[in-house]
Amino acid sequence: MAVLRPARGGSAPRLTRLMCVLLLVSVSVASASRDVAPGNNETQRNPPGGPQEDPHHQTNSSTAHKKAFPVLSFNYDHVRKPFEISLWILLALLMKLGFHIIPRVSHVVPESCLLIVVGLLVGGIIKAIGEEAPILDSKLFFLYLLPPIILDAGYFLPIRPFTENMGTILVFAVVGTLWNIFFVGGMMYAVCRIEGAQLGSVDLLSCLLFGSIISAVDPVAVLAVFEEIHINELLHILVFGESLLNDAVTVVLYHLFEEFSHAGTVSVGDALLGVVCFFVVSVGGVMVGAIYGILGAFTSRFTSHTRVIEPLFVFLYSYMAYLSAEVFHLSGIMSLIACGVMMRPYVEANISHKSYTTIKYFLKMWSSVSETLIFIFLGVSTVAGPHAWNWTFVIFTVIICLVSRVLGVIGLTYIINKFRIVKLTKKDQFIVAYGGLRGAIAFSLGFLLTNSEMKNMFLTAIITVIFFTVFVQGMTIRPLVELLAVKKKKESKGSINEEIHTQFLDHLLTGIEDICGHYGHHHWKDKLNRFNKAYVKRWLIAGDRSTEPQLISFYNKMEMKQAMMLVESGSAAKLPTIVSSVSMQNIQPRVPVRQRAIPSISKSREQEIRKILRANLQNTRQRLRSYSRHDLMIDPFEDNVSEVRFRKQRVEMERRMSHYLTVPANRQETPPVRKVCFEPEHKVYTYDDSESPRGRDSQPHPSPPDAVSLLNESPRRPNQSSTPRAQGDVELRAKAPDEQDEQDQLKLSRCLSDPGPNKDGEEDSSFLS
Amino acid sequence: MGASQTRSENQYQDLMDKTGFSLEQIKNLHKRFQQLSGNEDTISRENLETIPALANNPIRKQIIEAFFDKRNQHQNEVGSLEEIGFEQFLMVMSHFRPPTLKTTEEEREAMRKEKLRFLFNMHDTDNDGTITLVEYRKVVEELLSKSGAIGQEAAKAIADAAMLEVASTNVPHMEPDDFYEGITFEHFEQILKGLEMETRMHIRFLDVDTTTMRCGKSTS
Numbered sequence: 001m002a003v004l005r006p007a008r009g010g011s012a013p014r015l016t017r018l019m020c021v022l023l024l025v026s027v028s029v030a031s032a033s034r035d036v037a038p039g040n041n042e043t044q045r046n047p048p049g050g051p052q053e054d055p056h057h058q059t060n061s062s063t064a065h066k067k068a069f070p071v072l073s074f075n076y077d078h079v080r081k082p083f084e085i086s087l088w089i090l091l092a093l094l095m096k097l098g099f100h101i102i103p104r105v106s107h108v109v110p111e112s113c114l115l116i117v118v119g120l121l122v123g124g125i126i127k128a129i130g131e132e133a134p135i136l137d138s139k140l141f142f143l144y145l146l147p148p149i150i151l152d153a154g155y156f157l158p159i160r161p162f163t164e165n166m167g168t169i170l171v172f173a174v175v176g177t178l179w180n181i182f183f184v185g186g187m188m189y190a191v192c193r194i195e196g197a198q199l200g201s202v203d204l205l206s207c208l209l210f211g212s213i214i215s216a217v218d219p220v221a222v223l224a225v226f227e228e229i230h231i232n233e234l235l236h237i238l239v240f241g242e243s244l245l246n247d248a249v250t251v252v253l254y255h256l257f258e259e260f261s262h263a264g265t266v267s268v269g270d271a272l273l274g275v276v277c278f279f280v281v282s283v284g285g286v287m288v289g290a291i292y293g294i295l296g297a298f299t300s301r302f303t304s305h306t307r308v309i310e311p312l313f314v315f316l317y318s319y320m321a322y323l324s325a326e327v328f329h330l331s332g333i334m335s336l337i338a339c340g341v342m343m344r345p346y347v348e349a350n351i352s353h354k355s356y357t358t359i360k361y362f363l364k365m366w367s368s369v370s371e372t373l374i375f376i377f378l379g380v381s382t383v384a385g386p387h388a389w390n391w392t393f394v395i396f397t398v399i400i401c402l403v404s405r406v407l408g409v410i411g412l413t414y415i416i417n418k419f420r421i422v423k424l425t426k427k428d429q430f431i432v433a434y435g436g437l438r439g440a441i442a443f444s445l446g447f448l449l450t451n452s453e454m455k456n457m458f459l460t461a462i463i464t465v466i467f468f469t470v471f472v473q474g475m476t477i478r479p480l481v482e483l484l485a486v487k488k489k490k491e492s493k494g495s496i497n498e499e500i501h502t503q504f505l506d507h508l509l510t511g512i513e514d515i516c517g518h519y520g521h522h523h524w525k526d527k528l529n530r531f532n533k534a535y536v537k538r539w540l541i542a543g544d545r546s547t548e549p550q551l552i553s554f555y556n557k558m559e560m561k562q563a564m565m566l567v568e569s570g571s572a573a574k575l576p577t578i579v580s581s582v583s584m585q586n587i588q589p590r591v592p593v594r595q596r597a598i599p600s601i602s603k604s605r606e607q608e609i610r611k612i613l614r615a616n617l618q619n620t621r622q623r624l625r626s627y628s629r630h631d632l633m634i635d636p637f638e639d640n641v642s643e644v645r646f647r648k649q650r651v652e653m654e655r656r657m658s659h660y661l662t663v664p665a666n667r668q669e670t671p672p673v674r675k676v677c678f679e680p681e682h683k684v685y686t687y688d689d690s691e692s693p694r695g696r697d698s699q700p701h702p703s704p705p706d707a708v709s710l711l712n713e714s715p716r717r718p719n720q721s722s723t724p725r726a727q728g729d730v731e732l733r734a735k736a737p738d739e740q741d742e743q744d745q746l747k748l749s750r751c752l753s754d755p756g757p758n759k760d761g762e763e764d765s766s767f768l769s
Numbered sequence: 770m771g772a773s774q775t776r777s778e779n780q781y782q783d784l785m786d787k788t789g790f791s792l793e794q795i796k797n798l799h800k801r802f803q804q805l806s807g808n809e810d811t812i813s814r815e816n817l818e819t820i821p822a823l824a825n826n827p828i829r830k831q832i833i834e835a836f837f838d839k840r841n842q843h844q845n846e847v848g849s850l851e852e853i854g855f856e857q858f859l860m861v862m863s864h865f866r867p868p869t870l871k872t873t874e875e876e877r878e879a880m881r882k883e884k885l886r887f888l889f890n891m892h893d894t895d896n897d898g899t900i901t902l903v904e905y906r907k908v909v910e911e912l913l914s915k916s917g918a919i920g921q922e923a924a925k926a927i928a929d930a931a932m933l934e935v936a937s938t939n940v941p942h943m944e945p946d947d948f949y950e951g952i953t954f955e956h957f958e959q960i961l962k963g964l965e966m967e968t969r970m971h972i973r974f975l976d977v978d979t980t981t982m983r984c985g986k987s988t989s
Contacts, residue, residue, distance in 0.1 A: 207938070321836060391799055417870075420966050421973055422867060422868070425870065495932050495934055496927060496931045496934055497934055497935060497961065498961065498963060498964055499962045500908070500909060500927070500931055501961055503912055503972060504828065504888075505969060507827055507912070508828065508832060508888075508891075509969075510826060511823055511828065511832040513827065513972050514820055514822035514823050514826070515801075515805075515820060515823070516798070516801060516819065516862070516972065517804065518973075518975060520972060521973070522972065522974050523822070526825075550910075550911055551912060551913060552913070552927070555926070555927050555930065557924070559930075612921060756822045
């Protein structure tokens, strides 16, 4: 418990103490309940002669004396399995919660380490009670815990850096892993030959098998650690991509060595078959995934009438891809990645915004739960599993793993740099080598071994390596990254300028390549894009979006995001502040052309935006109404504040709405900050008002002079086209608060230039469904 | 052969110093230049326009124009040429060299500025030092030109939004009567800071002789 208790006072230690108590109690309940269950079974097995109050016995009660109707009965057996599973998951998540409440610990120690420690503790407690702890069953791991994490990673894989560095990633994944396997296997065999180590029974094939288990970099561990250190995109994608793509190599060699460790020898023919098998496994896995991905994309084309089940299609098709690949012993991970990558661009063009959010949140949620459970179970299994500790074997394994990783990375980078344009520096190499963490996949593969005498020793060594990499390397990588001043990930808010220039650059570089006359990277990418646009998109994307150029869809997406963000942040009681007063007036040419300063978007998109705004406005209106009615009760000082706030809110809302709807231009209706904020993909977007561009320094001025300043603002817009709104503003201020709402309602419904709510039925109810 | 070879070697040495290409790369590019020009000494716009692969490129005109733009020749002249020789061809190509492991921080900065300058020149067609809204609109229109009629209105809207973004990042507070003239080079640098131009704007220049490999493919 000392680990969880911080040094400072405050509510945090109380909370942790509470959670420790909770943990103890629930663990005891969980294990004690397992006593009750066999207890119940025993009573059932007792001779039924005795007059028992046993509620399980649905015996004929006509002859037996009538027992009292059981008001309260205990039937744990009925719900045992789901109960225990839920309890474990709940425990895991409470632990995760706890870590983030203790601020200091979570900065120093990565979450994975803490979770393993918790698992160790829980395992220890269970063992102390005398119960049998659950172990990380391989089937549970591979079929239920691993897919969500991989799907989350694959679906949100940043495609551009991945494809740009594909060559490097493949070399690291395939050649690097092969090198690791053979080096570790060979060296361990040499170690086993040492006299006096009692390892004589371990033959070469077993060592190679061991090597194949321990050598693969683990995606779960890499994700868990790298996500917290925010290094630059290139390094992240290199290590992460390697951890995903080395699955094929691991699968093939593991099966190969396992088969032949029984036979005893491997012939050349078998080795050749192994090579063929590798290609089959990897290419086959990718193809299976791609097929399911296309199916998923095609299905999403028709879901416009059943928006609610859209996310399910994504999940199910991906899971089926994984399972189908596993049926044929193909690489399930590669299949899952291929499915996600293939599906994503088309599905995202087809599904509604809510479905997109649902998919994102569910994937993050499931992968988070899975990760937590994996690490906790790893800890529990460590305590539970039978161990056979052999000093030589374990120590040498750890050392040799490290050495082989470093050598592999250095050697391969030397070769790769000859082909790369942007070379990998020494710092990059160090991070790639240091980031090669092992994790639960190695443990599960080791667990699947059938030979029991060496299995325990192998498992012990595997666990030691996992602990070493996750704890030592995981904890020290963050300070090392700081120390070496490795480039961090820049918080890129997608800007329309960057997107324009990215596209421009693509075309420019393709053109220059064509002038130079050789078919390079850009040429093929351009060809693929054109093929995609001409043939594939037409089949897989519904409606007119199939012909939408990428720039336009990007722009629309951002406008939508900003609209939603503004509306959301505006509906809380925060005063808007003007960050940038630049508006369309400032950049339009001097010619007094009465053209629309408002970007024109397609009709249906416009309708959608209008619906969101209206819906939120309704909420706000209701809230505002109750707000103001409530406020009338309090003293006049506060009344002024809320009234001012209320007015400012409405003003802001109107301004925003007029910006996005089709009204004549040349008014200062644009929102203050025009730079669209586009959060990076992996961050879960929370509508936290404190982060919205207007949320900062928006302290309500608690003085009546502010009402005056509000009045002063409106004259700024008098010389604009006269709509009822502008006048309405000035009028409204003169009215009493309760009447304001009604006026507000009328004005706003008149000002909305759409025909009103009757049209809802025929519209695509993508947002309000 | 011997005399002309040493003469061309000297020429190449000169070019190597000026542009930074290696000897092999210059030789390959020279072969390509000969191909494009039909074994003449200069190429004109027509030579470049006849490259078939360029036909699908939406910004074809701008790219070709960039080759004939005097501003890209690093000689502080303005205007455009009618024909360019091999040296000018190389000068334009040198904008697309990647940084190496040995490039220092200052050299990278200079490289980035140079590449951004190239892009800026492509947009600023009237050479007044700023990219006006009209010019920017043209850029976006050209980008979307291969997408049919839907591009027109949307292009204007996108260009407007982009311009607004530049203005609001660089000059946050403007009075309603102020007018943002156009994107200056400093503002241009500022908004494209995140793209790390020196690592993105480059192509692979071949070091090996590929004439034998190219048989039948890209002719002229």
